[in-house]
Amino acid sequence: MKIGIDRIGFATTNKYLDLDDLASARGVDPNKFKIGIGQNKMAVADLAEDIVTLAINSTLEYLAEVDLTKLGLLIVGTESGIDQSKSASLFVKEALNLPNEIRTFEVKEACFGATAGLMMARDYVRAHPNHTAIVIGSDIARYGLQTSGEVTQGAGAVSMLVAGDPHIIAFEEGHASYSEDINDFWRPNNFKTALVDGKYSTEIYLKFFQQTFDTYLAQNKLTADDFAAITYHLPFTKMGLKANRLAVAAAAPDSRARLEDNFEYSTKYGREVGNLYTGSLYLSFLSLLENADTVLQPGARIGFFSYGSGAMGEFFAGELVAGYEQYLKKELHRRMLAERRKLTVAEYEDIFTKTLADLPADIELTSDVTPGKYYFAGQSGFARQYRNKK
Numbered sequence: 045m046k047i048g049i050d051r052i053g054f055a056t057t058n059k060y061l062d063l064d065d066l067a068s069a070r071g072v073d074p075n076k077f078k079i080g081i082g083q084n085k086m087a088v089a090d091l092a093e094d095i096v097t098l099a100i101n102s103t104l105e106y107l108a109e110v111d112l113t114k115l116g117l118l119i120v121g122t123e124s125g126i127d128q129s130k131s132a133s134l135f136v137k138e139a140l141n142l143p144n145e146i147r148t149f150e151v152k153e154a155c156f157g158a159t160a161g162l163m164m165a166r167d168y169v170r171a172h173p174n175h176t177a178i179v180i181g182s183d184i185a186r187y188g189l190q191t192s193g194e195v196t197q198g199a200g201a202v203s204m205l206v207a208g209d210p211h212i213i214a215f216e217e218g219h220a221s222y223s224e225d226i227n228d229f230w231r232p233n234n235f236k237t238a239l240v241d242g243k244y245s246t247e248i249y250l251k252f253f254q255q256t257f258d259t260y261l262a263q264n265k266l267t268a269d270d271f272a273a274i275t276y277h278l279p280f281t282k283m284g285l286k287a288n289r290l291a292v293a294a295a296a297p298d299s300r301a302r303l304e305d306n307f308e309y310s311t312k313y314g315r316e317v318g319n320l321y322t323g324s325l326y327l328s329f330l331s332l333l334e335n336a337d338t339v340l341q342p343g344a345r346i347g348f349f350s351y352g353s354g355a356m357g358e359f360f361a362g363e364l365v366a367g368y369e370q371y372l373k374k375e376l377h378r379r380m381l382a383e384r385r386k387l388t389v390a391e392y393e394d395i396f397t398k399t400l401a402d403l404p405a406d407i408e409l410t411s412d413v414t415p416g417k418y419y420f421a422g423q424s425g426f427a428r429q430y431r432n433k434k
């Protein structure tokens with residue numbers, strides 16, 4: 045039986061910062077951000093949005109289409125955890141009314157967490173062919189005001205239903221993994237923003253890409269010409285562009301053109317929301333499917349490069365399923381991005397500062413999310429409360 049992604053949902057915040065405004069506030073040439081980094085906007089999460097609300101809202105996009113009697117597993121990958129002990133997935137499970145019988149937990153390895161979850165879900169469905177699993181990557185990327193990483197912040201979640209005989213993409217057997225204990229990016233327990241050795245992190249990302257891509261090609265007797273597209277973890281789109289240049293270096297001219305065009309489609313959403321950490325690779329995949337100017341061929345091979353600092357890399361691939369386009373929510377996503385509120389730099393800085401403050405044991409929060417979406421409603425005795433906006 046083929047196993048893969050059967051449904052996919054995406055959520056981001058309802059506010060963003062235009063990076064032209066950030067460039068002018070920081071005295072930087074706007075082309076550095078637009079071309080040098082390759083980003084246009086970044087999603088900004090306020091106090092009433094966190095990784096739980098993003099995870100819930102991304103899953104609500106397709107939950108009505110899921111047979112809950114078959115669901116056996118719920119995994120949330122995140123590096124923006126809201127509790128040192130309790131899994132964010134329990135809040136998600138409760139809000140979504142998922143069965144109490146499912147196995148559920150949170151996974152952490154920087155941006156690799158959702159991929160770890162996806163691979164566990166693939167193995168789980170292989171072992172339990174009548175069951176399905178939900179895997180969510182949900183994060184808020186924060187580096188700090190006036191840092192070189194500031195322009196590479198972002199927020200959002202991608203949720204995937206993993207099932208046998210999937211409707212969107214069926215994974216090929218196998219994967220190529222590579223890990224090393226290094227300090228390119230990390231967030232100690234007493235920090236609310238990430239520490240990063242930025243330039244070093246970009247070198248390691250490329251090294252891990254080359255390593256895992258070459259291994260995957262050799263294992264499966266493939267070349268770059270065998271791929272319709274390769275999708276990447278996109279901390280910022282220029283990072284993926286550099287990896288894609290490595291990928292196409294030995295490709296035939298027509299394959300090279302195809303891989304370059306499809307790379308551009310895969311970056312469209314990432315340019316508008318910024319780094320999603322765990323969800324980023326899967327947003328690139330969704331962006332490719334929803335922004336390519338023609339429907340991709342059934343059976344087209346799509347590569348996935350997942351990278352999590354610290355560091356862990358993995359390359360794997362899948363083949364698109366005929367009719368996949370019927371399972372996308374392209375118009376909904378376009379509207380979601382178009383209807384966000386643009387913040388001034390002063391508003392963004394104010395929100396950013398407020399989200400870093402410690403909350404008291406008891407607090408009620410209100411939210412301006414659209415009705416029907418979930419928001420973080422505050423704490424009662426330090427227990428987090430989530431509500432559906434009426």
Ligand code: HMG
Pocket residue numbers: 073075076077079080081123153154155156192193194195196228229240241242243245246249277278279280282283319321351352353
């Ligand atoms: P920086 O100091 O702003 O970089 O930091 P820069 O001065 O080298 O400029 C960046 C690019 O803009 C350069 O191009 C410049 O030439 C160009 P490149 O050499 O890279 O091709 N540039 C211009 N282009 C056009 N017009 C201009 C102009 N001026 C300059 N006028 C850095 C950049 C990415 C290091 C910083 O933003 C950072 O530290 N970001 C956070 C770390 C990060 O995202 N690392 C990526 C790899 S690690 C990863 O992906 C994991 C991660 O997602 C976390 C996880 O796993 O959990 C981060």
